[in-house]
Amino acid sequence: MARAATTADAFNAVAEPRRRQILDILAGGERPVNDLVGLTGLAQPQVSRHLRVLREVGAVDVRDQGRQRLYRINGQALKPIHDWVAAYERSWSERFGQLDAVLEELQAEEVDDGSDE
């Protein structure tokens, strides 16, 4: 079995650089597909496909306008990622200065028996 379908969750959707690129572009505002084709350099079908994945995880919304489909970002879908990563923010943020040393020592004590849990 290979990796679960990319469509499954936001983490997978965003693992693809081109999809991040698309989101970054859309962060500047609503865009029709053709704009994205031009800006990304991808072929149109590929863009539509990436947009589909992004749609399926809710990272973008669409709106029809004449023959065009205007895509816009829905950052909400990225919240799970933000929340998950935020737990590790401690590692690099100065906001948690002294605290770390202490916590790490406590953790080391708890775990150093190496037995299962």
Add this chain to the structure above:
Amino acid sequence: MARAATTADAFNAVAEPRRRQILDILAGGERPVNDLVGLTGLAQPQVSRHLRVLREVGAVDVRDQGRQRLYRINGQALKPIHDWVAAYERSWSERFGQLDAVLEELQAEEVDDGSDE
């Protein structure tokens, strides 16, 4: 061409649920591989494989202790993800209340010609 190697960057490394699970466990402190095998329910080779990917993107560090290899988290490697997602935090955080409406209007004006950039 298929998806870029999972090994390439943190986004891909973390796209795999099992690897997030491993990181979550390691968040509780340093652990030998065997602990992870027990806690994840994965077979030992699979765990070693996931750890390798995590190592290659710098998300974990290893330390030898006798026959064991103790893995620990290095959250630093996740900073790029945090930084990228943070740009979209506006969408769900109440911290940016009124601001949004204004910005969105500005963006709409900038973009509504639909031409390329």
Add this chain to the structure above:
DNA sequence: TTGACATATGTCGATATGGATATATGATGT
């Protein structure tokens, strides 16, 4: 209705996975 434009979907080939299994490497104790 016909034709052009905008986007979506289907198919194909190449490749990168993840899990299962077998096996290699490495350290420890006797």
Add this chain to the structure above:
DNA sequence: ACATCATATATCCATATCGACATATGTCAA
């Protein structure tokens, strides 16, 4: 040296991609 424990690596199979290309769907204009 040998058996054992702990971990890493290699091979295999099934599957999920991605990009390229062809084509379908849908909208507007004449």
